[in-house]
Amino acid sequence: MRAPKTFRLHIGIFGRRNAGKSSILNALTQQDVSIVSEIAGTTTDPVEKPMELLPLGPVLFIDTAGIDDEGVLGEKRIQKTLQIFDRTDLGVIVSNFNDWGEFEHQLIEEFKNREIPFIVVFNKSDIHGENIDIESQLDSVKIRYALTSATKSTGISGLRQLLLKTAPADFINRPTILADLVGPGEAAVLVVPIDKEAPKGRLILPQVQSIRDLLDNDSFCTVVKERELREALSLFNKPPKLVVTDSQAFLKVAADTPAQIPMTSFSILFARFQGDLNEMVKGAMSIDKLKTGDKVLIAEACSHHPIGEDIGTVKIPRWLTQYVGGKLQIDSIRGHDFPKNISDYKLIIHCGACMWNRREMLSRIIKAKQAGVPLTNYGLTIAYSLGIFERALQPFPAALNIYKEVYKD
Amino acid sequence: MRAPKTFRLHIGIFGRRNAGKSSILNALTQQDVSIVSEIAGTTTDPVEKPMELLPLGPVLFIDTAGIDDEGVLGEKRIQKTLQIFDRTDLGVIVSNFNDWGEFEHQLIEEFKNREIPFIVVFNKSDIHGENIDIESQLDSVKIRYALTSATKSTGISGLRQLLLKTAPADFINRPTILADLVGPGEAAVLVVPIDKEAPKGRLILPQVQSIRDLLDNDSFCTVVKERELREALSLFNKPPKLVVTDSQAFLKVAADTPAQIPMTSFSILFARFQGDLNEMVKGAMSIDKLKTGDKVLIAEACSHHPIGEDIGTVKIPRWLTQYVGGKLQIDSIRGHDFPKNISDYKLIIHCGACMWNRREMLSRIIKAKQAGVPLTNYGLTIAYSLGIFERALQPFPAALNIYKEVYKD
Numbered sequence: 001m002r003a004p005k006t007f008r009l010h011i012g013i014f015g016r017r018n019a020g021k022s023s024i025l026n027a028l029t030q031q032d033v034s035i036v037s038e039i040a041g042t043t044t045d046p047v048e049k050p051m052e053l054l055p056l057g058p059v060l061f062i063d064t065a066g067i068d069d070e071g072v073l074g075e076k077r078i079q080k081t082l083q084i085f086d087r088t089d090l091g092v093i094v095s096n097f098n099d100w101g102e103f104e105h106q107l108i109e110e111f112k113n114r115e116i117p118f119i120v121v122f123n124k125s126d127i128h129g130e131n132i133d134i135e136s137q138l139d140s141v142k143i144r145y146a147l148t149s150a151t152k153s154t155g156i157s158g159l160r161q162l163l164l165k166t167a168p169a170d171f172i173n174r175p176t177i178l179a180d181l182v183g184p185g186e187a188a189v190l191v192v193p194i195d196k197e198a199p200k201g202r203l204i205l206p207q208v209q210s211i212r213d214l215l216d217n218d219s220f221c222t223v224v225k226e227r228e229l230r231e232a233l234s235l236f237n238k239p240p241k242l243v244v245t246d247s248q249a250f251l252k253v254a255a256d257t258p259a260q261i262p263m264t265s266f267s268i269l270f271a272r273f274q275g276d277l278n279e280m281v282k283g284a285m286s287i288d289k290l291k292t293g294d295k296v297l298i299a300e301a302c303s304h305h306p307i308g309e310d311i312g313t314v315k316i317p318r319w320l321t322q323y324v325g326g327k328l329q330i331d332s333i334r335g336h337d338f339p340k341n342i343s344d345y346k347l348i349i350h351c352g353a354c355m356w357n358r359r360e361m362l363s364r365i366i367k368a369k370q371a372g373v374p375l376t377n378y379g380l381t382i383a384y385s386l387g388i389f390e391r392a393l394q395p396f397p398a399a400l401n402i403y404k405e406v407y408k409d
Numbered sequence: 410m411r412a413p414k415t416f417r418l419h420i421g422i423f424g425r426r427n428a429g430k431s432s433i434l435n436a437l438t439q440q441d442v443s444i445v446s447e448i449a450g451t452t453t454d455p456v457e458k459p460m461e462l463l464p465l466g467p468v469l470f471i472d473t474a475g476i477d478d479e480g481v482l483g484e485k486r487i488q489k490t491l492q493i494f495d496r497t498d499l500g501v502i503v504s505n506f507n508d509w510g511e512f513e514h515q516l517i518e519e520f521k522n523r524e525i526p527f528i529v530v531f532n533k534s535d536i537h538g539e540n541i542d543i544e545s546q547l548d549s550v551k552i553r554y555a556l557t558s559a560t561k562s563t564g565i566s567g568l569r570q571l572l573l574k575t576a577p578a579d580f581i582n583r584p585t586i587l588a589d590l591v592g593p594g595e596a597a598v599l600v601v602p603i604d605k606e607a608p609k610g611r612l613i614l615p616q617v618q619s620i621r622d623l624l625d626n627d628s629f630c631t632v633v634k635e636r637e638l639r640e641a642l643s644l645f646n647k648p649p650k651l652v653v654t655d656s657q658a659f660l661k662v663a664a665d666t667p668a669q670i671p672m673t674s675f676s677i678l679f680a681r682f683q684g685d686l687n688e689m690v691k692g693a694m695s696i697d698k699l700k701t702g703d704k705v706l707i708a709e710a711c712s713h714h715p716i717g718e719d720i721g722t723v724k725i726p727r728w729l730t731q732y733v734g735g736k737l738q739i740d741s742i743r744g745h746d747f748p749k750n751i752s753d754y755k756l757i758i759h760c761g762a763c764m765w766n767r768r769e770m771l772s773r774i775i776k777a778k779q780a781g782v783p784l785t786n787y788g789l790t791i792a793y794s795l796g797i798f799e800r801a802l803q804p805f806p807a808a809l810n811i812y813k814e815v816y817k818d
Contacts, residue, residue: 075482120480184637185637185640187631187641187644192624194624194625196620201617201618201621201622202617202618202621203617203620203621208610208611208612208617209611211612211620211632212603212610212611212612213610214632215601215603215632215633215634216603218634218637219637220632220633220634220637220638220640220641221630221631221632222629222630222632223620223624223629223630223631223632224457224624224625224629224630225627225629227627228594228627228628228629231594231629232596232629235596235645235646235647236644237644237645237646238644240430301675312595405775
């Protein structure tokens, strides 16, 4: 399912004809497994390129390559350029720094006047001379910039981080946790086991957020323990649209939910809501490649996390060991510090990061991707090791396809 | 419905034959509108008196009046007295102070050894001499005591506060918010309106606590906005045992809930859970006695309360004014400070106090009662002024009877 154009983050790419706009775009594109289709335009019309840009998701690049510059924004081209500014959510100025000048300053001025967030990309490989003064010049005016070498494909990961950092929060944060899977006037069933770790008199945040997400979108839900699920389902004269369970009750809930009712877990919902479900599905599937002695990093977002304490430190290590059939080298981290060097790990398993904003989780996904380390989360790991991955992914066709592509026989 | 003996707080009253045990009991009894029935015993057996003691609720007084003392716990009576200690949750030593001595110290020693909370009551009117040294003597050993004059009925309110303060938390805190009205394996519907005051992505505490209370007791619930209630109810092939709404949606929910389904509000549940529903029902009914110019105190538990801000300061004052048909003098307070002098007020209207422990709310109920000022809460005020008091009280027969007694025609 392609995202409608209206939901895509519109990234306007500006710069002189020889600045390297196309090579930057190509470098981003070649790294992503995604379909890039060009929408034809006349030579002076900007080219629009819809794509799935990791980690931002669906974006629309507006490539102003067709617009000539000749140093300054002349009267004739002002109208056309203004139209692009009108629909730009995030601006990118590409420069080779050698002819950085009046034209670039006019672009910056325009972004500032319109309060459009923007970044500058210097294509290092095109820069002549060594001791250029980029850093001091742009740092002093607090302009965010990235240094890339499109031809050598270096700096692209830093550019992704900068795009992530600068993109408006509305585009980073997903609009819904699960209400899009349920629909107005329809019901979900949320299965909330109460074990001795559950804080007295409360529900944990992902559960509360899910209930609220449904109410905000004119849906409703039945909240029930796993033991009473069968009884609760028998009360419906029309099946609920979705059953969501805490991962810890996965097997019982899978058994008690009729096959025609879609079923998933809070963790899988949060992989999508707070991270990138497709990337994390790939991550979970890499469990199969783990071998005795491999290094695995388990990352908990909260530095003090009374709930689920033993999921990350006890249960998941135990399951993984059983699954792999040998001892793994498991490191645990907590909080906002992420190791600089992660390339030794064969897998990173993250908590749902329900207390973080999505930007932080996506930033880790880029870092893992750059280091070539698959990343997944607790719930996906549990679902995979319990053998109910396929059923739990059914509400998410794109993610399910990633799985089916590998196990298509 | 009488509380079973097992759920009553067992208060053992100890003291010498002439210490005033009976007059203390009578003073407490005469102030409470409650049935006191004596369970007959032999002269040397303790008399058990079940009663509704404001504000503790159902208690069982074990009156040791039949046990002779003669100064010390002689061998012959030790066995009988130990039996009483065995079932005492809260001990009361009554003394006239003149013969305070070895006997009382033995009682105190026994309470301490058994870790039974206890208080001492000095019946002032029986104390001979003015400059007695009670305070310094008992303060030094940190023993809680009350000074009463049972014959003049003074100090009884202070005694109640001391009993409240000393009673074990298990007896102060009610075991359930609403699960007792629903039952295991059965469903409630919780109606949660989402207005602009609702904090983003969250539910307010009483809603979360209610969901959790149901799960803890093997019940379950459907959570729905008032707009989708009708749709949600139509989805079930068996009516829920109870519909609970936020007071703000009372009229719509009353209209959309079939008459045979019991319906109440979170506020009414919390009047019972955090306060004393019967007292607060009386308080709400006193709205009818308000006249133009009367003073009303509106009390909010939280000192900073972003939600419901305008309920206490705007909506309730407006409703009351409309109901009374004239201007009232309305004072507002917030937080833990309660005015010393409240006897000028004709009514106190409290928030649900969901962030407090019940002890604090009960303490205010005693203070209001002592000052002769009726006390109610927001939700009961709203229900009363909207004319749906009777329906909202149906799940609570004792409270409903208080209302029907007055409006029996």
